[in-house]
Amino acid sequence: MKRIGVFVCHCGINIASTVDVQKVAEEVGKMPGVVFATDYIYMCSDPGQALVREKIREENLDAVIVAACSPNLHESTFRTAAGEAGLNPWQLEIANIREQCSWVHSDREKATEKAIRIVKAMVEKTRLNESLDPISVPITRKALVIGGGIAGIQAALDIADAGYEVILVEKEPSIGGHMAQLSETFPTLDCSQCILTPKMVAVGKHGNIELMTYSTVEEISGYVGNFTVKIRRKAAYVDWSICTGCGQCTEVCPAKVPSSFDRNFSTHGAVYVPFPQAVPNKPVIDREHCIHFKTGKCGLCEKTCEIGAIRFDQEDQVFRREVGAVVVAAGYDTLPLSELKEYGAGRVPDVIDGLAFERLLSASGPTNGEIRRPSDGKVPKEVVFVQCAGSRDPERHKPYCSKICCMYTTKHALLYRHRVHDGQPYIFYIDIRTGGKGYEEFYHRAEEDEGIIYLRGKVAKIFRDGAETVVWGTDTLTGKNVEIRADLVVLATAVIPRKSTARLVRKLHIQAGPNGFLAEAHPKLRPVESINSGFYLAGAAQGPKDIPESVAQAGGAACKVISLFSRNRLEQDPAVAWVDEDLCGGCRICISVCPYDARKFDEEKGIAVVNEALCEGCGSCVAACACGATQQKNLTDVQIKNMITASLGGK
Amino acid sequence: MGKPKVAFYWAASCGGCEIAVLDIGDRLPVLAEAADIIFWPCAMDVKYDDLRAMEDDFIDVCLFNGAIRNSENEEMAGLLRKKSKILVAYGSCAHEGCIPGLANLVSEEDILDRSYISAPSVENPGNVLPEVKTETPEGELELPELYDTVYTLDQVVDVDYYVPGCPPVADRTWEVLEAILDGTLPGKGNVVGAGSKIVCDECSLEKKETGISGFVRPHLLEPEPDRCLLEQGVYCAGIGTRSGCGALCPSVGMPCRGCYGAPPGVFDQGAKIVSALGSIIDSTDPDETDAIMSGIPCPAGLFYRFSLPHSILRRKITDGYED
Incomplete structure (x- = not known):
């Protein structure tokens, strides 16, 4: 039988003022297999963690329960401590007796009884836990930055300067975003274009940046370190590989299209460059307003162009790229x-x-x-x-x-x-x-x-x-x-947020908050990461902010990307789903319920298979499997049944 | 050594499992040759006293079908356990409760009231109900006590093997009988005469991974041939039912009812099926989902049709029920 150690935290008065933590330790200590049980004032402190390490060695523990706050806060802290003492980290579990007990009840007797049952349930779970090893995946050291405003530009430059390749995708024909539209910037009253254009030019010239403007992300699949992205480059009807940017075509175009850059105060031709400092400084043809496309006539731009760069037969192109991280700076x-x-x-x-x-x-x-x-x-x-x-x-x-x-x-x-x-x-x-x-x-x-x-x-x-x-x-x-x-x-x-942000959120399977701005992993402590691994946030797409904040956040996101790329391989949580080949009868119900596309049907074997690297351990497939062939590691049906029995008083 | 001594008994059952044994057809004489059938109330003239007179473990193998519904069933289960080396829960009733087990959705009172008083075809102006002891001019008559709860065989005695099915198909039954005769049964506690996967593994209907946008009763749909019935909205328990029957029902266009019971990895068949179906209801709108679910008027009766007494639910709480 596993030797289990239980540590019940007071969390100062957070838990101890409502729950009798000594009684919890005492009662749980009576369970078969629990060879050590104690209470301590602050388990997350250095001495608290030292206590866990010490007792693992002294009592030869095979598993540890820390009854304390939510696992969201300290599960990784304690698992690391366990690892340091030679215990497999996945043999350590947190029993939440704070957010789920002391913080929501006031009756001391009942709260204590509930806390005892919560801890007993975790003891029952841990009895059947397996020792697991993290899943190791390779990393493609190339980044995708979506959005070419100041935040996207800054993130791309920071990652590129660190020596990694970046693909910067921007919807408009030129990068620059809203900052390019500003006249002067507060509080210095610097001319906006003057401080922005050097960065735009740097992006255009940077050896590590593949700049794709007039382009959108069409599809993305894969997982952190291993994304495959399809990028659609809209037909510009101008061959940018030979266009010199002389601008003559824009001068002869008779069409008058309201300029969205100028907020409809001026017009430009159907063939246009959005503003003089555009990067790339090459024109595109707005097909909907082009007389040639509408009537077959005109074609003045084609006649004017001395090198034949106007190509009315151009089509959209779709490019495939492999990247390891995505920065979303959609503005x-x-x-x-x-x-x-x-x-x-x-x-x-x-x-x-x-x-x-x-x-x-x-x-x-x-x-x-x-x-x-x-x-x-x-x-x-x-x-x-x-x-x-x-x-x-x-x-x-x-x-x-x-x-x-x-x-x-x-x-x-x-x-x-x-x-x-x-x-x-x-x-x-x-x-x-x-x-x-x-x-x-x-x-x-x-x-x-x-x-x-x-x-x-x-x-x-x-x-x-x-x-x-x-x-x-x-x-x-x-x-x-x-x-x-x-x-x-x-x-x-x-x-x-932009309308396109909502579409992007669906395509990338990331989260947006109630107001449509991109959701960060933690509002205080993780402002530049999405909760979805591999996606980072920068700029006003995450919430209203000014230019210095956008630049700072972009640098932060770039830093996260660089930190990811600096590792040899990526280690992921192994508590994922798995399929027992002897039980799976190929009903296929689990395939379609996976939100991460982590499951496929193996035609040859006639069973479902899981891509462990893609699996996020959400459990949807486990719920969908009527025969128990798919289980979640360390959270099997039997473990859950035992936890429920313990929670109900143990009969 | 002598031929193995075999017994068959029926408790609360429909008799189908007795027919299932006969269904081995021309292998029946082989059985009669190879074994001594010494106790089989359905097919032979035997008395309970004959059984009581046997020594313990006198019978080599007893195939016990039927659920435990009353005191006679329980007494016989106990007796046969004592007198048999190997006791096999044969058929769904003994294995998981089967159709008699659905009586656990009502109370004993409800049953007696319905059967003897309120059923439309009953004429019982005196509202006379059967009693355990009744005085008649000829003496005192004793009837077995009706239990409030239906039990499976293993809830009253230790069971050595389970043969699932309602009824078990003939070929699987013969395989079990052969194993008994050859002495090649696996370790005790196992399910035998069945597969270790689900019915889908044996079913050749094509699956396209679509969701369910409505439930329809089998007779109200002309199903697309060769296509998974569940995906067409016909409730098929095959996803959560042990294999072994060869997907007989789906192979003739009828959905699996779930009679082979829970697959090996599952301890509550109904719950797992509910969870799986819930995952593929093709709607996220609450009103729409309600409309889809109204296509299943009695979830407990449907999803737990064969396994109610053996499940976590076991029975519905009704006033006056005794555990």
């Missing part, structure tokens, strides 16, 4: 104006959003940096900035704070004052949140030096009245309602 979007019904629903021409204002501010933008309003091109003298347009509004829009708007609205108002000296900006706000480095000082500069009027109150309604845009708001500090007849209104719209 953000902003709440469409059409959702803000109380602010004109996007139908009032002089109500625009923050990104649109950036384009007006930008020297290379549609108005060459002059602030002119959309309706008639006049220079606006009264500009109202509305913060929290859609954010902090659980009833109608988004419950969360979009984090960047207080800073960029202050920036907008400041820059507007610089361009229009006699202009008057107003900012309607709920709070001013300027927590970053130098941010509070920036806000004070704007507030004190620049004549910007800050009004604390929400805007109730914005509507058109003749040539003016009327803003109805409140100033809670004076207690008065405010009406402003504005020339231009700029809404700081909520930061939201």
Whole structure:
């Protein structure tokens, strides 16, 4: 019979104030096979772990139960300690008597009885545990970065600089993301393009980076260290391998397509480069707006191109790549104006959003940096900035704070004052949140030096009245309602995840949170990893954040990837499913229920087989198997039955 | 040495297992030649006193079919255990409870009331119920006591071997009898005369790994030939039933009922089948799932049709039940 040792933790008062831990140790100590049982104040401390190691050796233990907090916290801590003392780590189990007992009950007697049963159940489980060895898999030392905004760019550069190959996939024809659309960045008022383009160029030139723009991830399969990804490169109808980027084709195109880069303030041809600093600086043809594709006529670009780079017969291409890790840096979007019904629903021409204002501010933008309003091109003298347009509004829009708007609205108002000296900006706000480095000082500069009027109150309604845009708001500090007849209104719209992020989440089988942002493995301590092995997160796709945070997070994600690649092989948890060939009758029910595609049917043998490296031990197949052929290692039907019997009082 | 002495007995059963023995057909005379059949109430004139008079372990092998429903069944089980070297639970009733075992879903009171008072074809104006002891002019009559709970053979005596099936198919029965005659039975406690996988292993219908979007009764569907019945919505217990019968029922277009009982890796047949079916219901919408499940009006009776007394459930709690 296995020699089992039981250690019951007080967890200070967390467990001991509700559960009589000495009694638990005493009662469990009476079970056959339990040769040692004790209680201790903090098992996770160094002396606590030393106690486990000591007793494993002294009492010749074959298995250990630590009755304490959730296994999520310290299972690996204690298993490592067990390993150090020569015990197979999988012969150590945690009995959760905190989250599942002391923290949810108040009756000491009943809680103690429940704790005793919880520990007894784990003793019964452990009696039948097998010693296991970790599953060792090879690693492909190549990374995939999805998204070419500042976060994706930074992650790609960091991984590439460490000597590993990176594939950077970006949906748009050029990398740069939203940062390329910005005019100046807070708090330094650096020209955004000026600080971004060196990084973009570095990506384009880097020997370790395969840059695939105008491309999307179509499919991904495999597991950490061993992914196979299919990437679809959209037909650009321009042969980039010979195109010199001279731009002549873009100059002759007669089509007028609204520029999404310029937030529809300008147009470009059907053959276009999204912005002058694009990387790669090669054009694509927007098939839907191309006269040649629609009518068979025109073809001016083809005639103009001196080297015959225009190829109307080009087709989408699908590429296959093997990678070991994926960084998801898919970026953000902003709440469409059409959702803000109380602010004109996007139908009032002089109500625009923050990104649109950036384009007006930008020297290379549609108005060459002059602030002119959309309706008639006049220079606006009264500009109202509305913060929290859609954010902090659980009833109608988004419950969360979009984090960047207080800073960029202050920036907008400041820059507007610089361009229009006699202009008057107003900012309607709920709070001013300027927590970053130098941010509070920036806000004070704007507030004190620049004549910007800050009004604390929400805007109730914005509507058109003749040539003016009327803003109805409140100033809670004076207690008065405010009406402003504005020339231009700029809404700081909520930061939201991109629609493509939801599709990506499904394709990659990763998780998103309730607001659609990518879910991190732990909100405090694991912000750059997904809970799915091999997937890392960077940038605003994980939650609203500013540029320094995106860059920092990208570096963090890159570091995780580099750390993965620096190992020889990857070791995975062996508590996975397995198939008893003598019992499996080939009913195939288990094949389709696996969420990780870890099971296949072996036609020759007529049985199901498991890919241990892909298996995450979720147990779906075990539930689906009606004959018990598939079991989970160290959590078999018999073990579960014994645990239930013990939990019910042991008859 | 003499020929081996063989006994057959029937407790709470339908008689089908007796026919199953006869079903070995022209191998019956071979059996009669090779063995001494010394106790077989169905086929010979024997009395219980003949059995009581035998020495312990006088019988070499007893094939006991039927469940334990009343005190007579239990008494005979005890007696045959004493008088037999090897006791075999033959057929599903003795093995796992089978159809009589479904009576564990009701109480003894319900049974007596239904059989003697409320059934439409019963005329019993005095509401007379059978008693264990009854005074008649001729003397006191004793009837066996009806138990509230149906037991399997191994829940009342030690059993050496199990032969599953309702009934066990003829070829498997003969294999067991041959093993008995040749002395080649495996170690005690084993299931014999059956396979060690599930019915799907012997079934040639094609599986396409599709889910279930509705349950339909066999007579209401013209099934696609050569295609798995369960995938077509016809409840087939083959996924959770021990092999050995050669997938007889599916081979003629009828779903497996589960009569060979739990496969080797399973201690509760019904629970495993429920879990498996639940995994492949083709819907995540609660209302839709409810509609699909309404195609199974009596889950306990269906999934535990043959194994209820032997399962973790054992019986439904009803007032006045005695363990």
